[in-house]
Amino acid sequence: MTTREECRALDEADVLAPFREDFILDDSLIYLDGNSLGPLSHSSQSRVRHALDVQWGEGLVRSWGSAGWMDQPQRLGDRVARLIGAGPGEVVVADTLTFLLAKLLGTALELRPDRSVIVTDHVNFHSDLYIAEGMARLSPRPVQVRAIDRDHLDDFLTEDVAVVMLTHVDFRTGEMLDLSGITRRVHNAGAIMIWDFAHSTGAVPLDATGADVDFAAGCTYKYVNAGPGGPGFAYVAPRWQSEIRNVLPGWLGHVAPFDFEDTFRPAPGVRQLVTSSPSVLALAALEGALDVWDRVDMNDVRRKSLALTDLFIELVEARLPGEFGLATPREHSRRGSQVALRHAEGYGMMQALAEVGVIGDFRDPDICRFGFAPLYVRFVDVFDAVERLVGVIERGEHRAERFRVRNAVT
Ligand SMILES: Cc1ncc(COP(=O)(O)O)c(C=O)c1O
Structure with missing residues (x-):
């Protein structure tokens, strides 16, 4: 089993270690x-x-021009693009993720007028499921929504499918899907592919261009560190740029917003x-977060992310054999940057763990989620987190009466 001293040595050799200083x-x-x-960065x-x-x-109002406020959606969009x-x-950076998925679904449905089905994953994040139903209505x-088992996607790629919308890294299990392979299969079936990059952006290297993605959207408050409720972003492949139509048009998507024309000209x-x-x-908070990301090589992030998640799995299995089920795939190619452990008393476990200074979260029905963000999480943190988890279980703290009733935010 990896020792604390070995974790310290890994931290000393870590090229990303200096980035921890960027965060409060x-x-x-x-x-x-x-x-x-x-977390909050000094630059944000x-x-x-x-x-x-x-x-x-x-x-004051002069800053719309002089501070470049008007150009923020594209200027920051270009930096997220990397x-x-x-x-x-x-x-572009705008709205929040669910709204952008609505816009992309709306335009995708218009681009496939002879087809009538939206395919999505039945265990997708609920906002994605709700907005798909809303756009169908x-x-x-x-238009019909088919929420399917993604492992049998090919069985559902019938001729009536207009669009497939999937989340690249599963919010519960941290499983990462095959971006280019699935996109190709969806294209072969004549449908448009929309990816939700919520748990991928800043977590794993992404290649929207190489994978031939049509549309994607993501958020910036998770691994990108742009703050609570931070803005979303939308990607549109070059081949679709002159084809799309915003189904929720507003003045700032007009070619000349200050002409105040009666008709929308995109x-x-x-x-x-x-x-x-x-x-x-x-x-502004996102701009500060991107000041950090502009200095980061995503290949370093991926290397460390896999090392941190491997270490966590190894230590949990060595110190707490049989206690948890592992919901996250062991194969690197199928893993995002989180580890999900199943436990019947998971809610109490995460609450008790927070009381000893380890913050993760819980998702129904039994998922304890641990996110490993390589810019600030150290190897020694992983070691200490597992030791504190062992302590919680040995002392039975997760069974405390006060954890029987769940908080509104889990
Ligand atoms: C996978 C996924 N999709 C969509 C959303 C919804 O994002 P927003 O609240 O920014 O609309 C979330 C939020 O956590 C998410 O994890």
């Missing part, structure tokens, strides 16, 4: 929930302060997906 983190806390909400803090005090406080393997002009022609390309005014303060 309490050293007594082991934060393994960056798959839900990433100073970007937001500057946007508040100088751009808004002093510049994280997903896209090029400049292919990504809003469609001017009858801006070229992905910019037309912007509907309304940018959330300037949230975008």
